[in-house]
Amino acid sequence: MRIIGIDPGTGILGFGVIDVTKDNKVRMVTGGVITTPAHTPLDERLEEIFDGLTDIIAETKPEIMSIEKLFFSQNVTTAISVAQARGVAMLTGRRAKLPIAEYTPQQIKQTLTGYGKADKKQMQEMVRIHLGLKDIPRPDDAADALAAAITHSMMTRAL
Amino acid sequence: MRIIGIDPGTGILGFGVIDVTKDNKVRMVTGGVITTPAHTPLDERLEEIFDGLTDIIAETKPEIMSIEKLFFSQNVTTAISVAQARGVAMLTGRRAKLPIAEYTPQQIKQTLTGYGKADKKQMQEMVRIHLGLKDIPRPDDAADALAAAITHSMMTRAL
Numbered sequence: 001m002r003i004i005g006i007d008p009g010t011g012i013l014g015f016g017v018i019d020v021t022k023d024n025k026v027r028m029v030t031g032g033v034i035t036t037p038a039h040t041p042l043d044e045r046l047e048e049i050f051d052g053l054t055d056i057i058a059e060t061k062p063e064i065m066s067i068e069k070l071f072f073s074q075n076v077t078t079a080i081s082v083a084q085a086r087g088v089a090m091l092t093g094r095r096a097k098l099p100i101a102e103y104t105p106q107q108i109k110q111t112l113t114g115y116g117k118a119d120k121k122q123m124q125e126m127v128r129i130h131l132g133l134k135d136i137p138r139p140d141d142a143a144d145a146l147a148a149a150i151t152h153s154m155m156t157r158a159l
Numbered sequence: 160m161r162i163i164g165i166d167p168g169t170g171i172l173g174f175g176v177i178d179v180t181k182d183n184k185v186r187m188v189t190g191g192v193i194t195t196p197a198h199t200p201l202d203e204r205l206e207e208i209f210d211g212l213t214d215i216i217a218e219t220k221p222e223i224m225s226i227e228k229l230f231f232s233q234n235v236t237t238a239i240s241v242a243q244a245r246g247v248a249m250l251t252g253r254r255a256k257l258p259i260a261e262y263t264p265q266q267i268k269q270t271l272t273g274y275g276k277a278d279k280k281q282m283q284e285m286v287r288i289h290l291g292l293k294d295i296p297r298p299d300d301a302a303d304a305l306a307a308a309i310t311h312s313m314m315t316r317a318l
Contacts, residue, residue: 042261043253046246050254070239080229083239084246087205091247094202095209102201 001156002029004062004098005149006053007141008070008086011036013049014141017060018131020153028131029060031142046088053092065093066152068144069102101152111151123147160315161188163221163257164308165212166300167229167245170195172208173300176219177290179312187290188219190301205247212251224252225311227303228261260311270310282306 007014016031034052036045070086072079093100103111110116112126124136124143130150137143166173175190193211195204229245231238252259262270269275271285283295283302289309296302 041259043249043259046250047253050250072235072239076231076235076238079235079239080231080242083242084249087243087246088250090202090243091205091209091250094206100200100202 001064001153002060002062003149003152004057004060004065004093005145005147005152006065006067006089006093007144007148008068008082008089009141010042010045010049010081010085011038012139012141013053013085013089014139014143014145015053015056016137016142016146016149017056017062018146018149018153020157024153024157025132026130026150026153028133028137028146031137031146033139033141042084046084049085049088050092053089054096057092057096057098062098064101064152065090065098066101066103066148067093068108068148069104071104071106101155103148103151103155108147108151111154112147160223160312161219161221162308162311163216163219163224163252164304164306164311165224165226165248165252166303166307167227167241167248168300169201169204169208169240169244170197171298171300172212172244172248173298173302173304174212174215175296175301175305175308176215176221177305177308177312179316183312183316185289185309185312187292187296187305190296190305192298192300201243205243208244208247209251212248213255216251216255216257221257223260223311224249224257225260225262225307226252227267227307228263230263230265260314262307262310262314267306267310270313271306 001020017029106116109118160179164175176188268277
């Protein structure tokens with residue numbers, strides 16, 4: 001099974017594609033970010049996300065999208081900005097006919113580390129270990145997207 | 160000039176299309192809502208908004224989209240839900256090659272009533288008067304969308 005994980009955002013949207021082998025191991029196919037320039041009209045930025053993500057899906061051919069669910073409590077302005085990009089990312093997955101799984105940050109932390117309040121460093125180290133990589137994937141947004149993808153592989157394994 | 164106004168939301172998205180005549184009067188072309196069923200996966204709902212709004216734009220052929228800007232301070236969960244739909248609505252306008260104007264709720268209130276803290280009833284009554292209608296447009300979301308469209312007509316007139 002091939003999974004694309006998404007860490008949504010308007011300025012930077014992380015993506016990470018993994019394969020799950022028959023013996024339930026995961027390996028990284030690719031990971032990276034779509035960045036859109038600040039001081040550019042929002043509709044242009046959202047279209048860049050739509051087009052960029054559509055291309056990545058066409059190239060990597062994942063079978064399912066796993067996307068972080070928003071669960072903000074602090075900055076409403078940031079939440080609105082991320083949510084606008086998240087809506088577009090989910091639409092992109094839908095139009096590419098991918099099933100979409102959603103996980104809260106806490107579910108992702110709990111699944112990867114066994115601890116729902118793990119910090120960023122712990123999370124990134126677990127992503128590195130799960131994928132058998134020498135270094136932590138960069139930038140952070142790509143690592144977060146890979147974490148969402150790994151979470152889906154582990155949640156479906158558990159079923 | 161023909162303007163489509165949008166009041167974003169996932170459960171109900173309001174739209175309202177107006178024409179601005181050469182003597183700067185506005186008349187309503189159409190108005191209504193796109194509703195998406197609760198308890199349906201979010202990606203399906205977002206696609207219904209994308210497809211529905213694409214159809215409405217194709218049918219009514221507006222030259223510009225005027226959309227309410229989010230400016231929440233209370234319920235973050237609602238803000239996230241509205242923002243996801245708003246991102247998709249803006250993408251829809253962009254893909255239909257419409258320029259997009261954004262106005263905060265306060266700008267819309269100020270422009271229509273001269274008072275930035277006007278209540279819902281006052282706003283709806285001003286929409287009715289501006290458009291020369293016998294009754295207030297229903298439902299509320301359609302009236303709010305028409306208010307966004309009228310605001311753009313008045314802001315550009317002022318320039």
